[in-house]
Amino acid sequence: MAFKLSNHAKEEMERRSITWQILETVLYHPQQIVAERGNLKAYQSVIDFGSGKHFLLRAIIDDNLTPAVVVTVYRTSKIDKYWRPS
DSSP: OOEEEOHHHHHHHHHTTOOHHHHHHHHHSOSEEEEOSTTEEEEEEEEEOSSSOEEEEEEEEETTSSSEEEEEEEEESOHHHHOOOO
16 A cells, blocks of 8 residues: 655654654554544554654554545554554
8 A cells, every 4th residue: 555644744753753664664564553533544553762662653544545644643652542452
């Protein structure tokens, strides 16, 4: 699947120091995909950002569009809040 970054997602990546390489890993190999509001989905994976502390990287995607649009991206330490049991 092809992805396009919204301007907001680009701004958030820069503001939150999320590299394209890390985002690309989550987009193409997410550990989990969960439904969000409306037609959106969260592609998410637990990532070590180099500090030894793990964060959940969430990319909110509208995959009803072609190419799919990354609406926003962020990392959070609240893994249990967003992680869905298998």
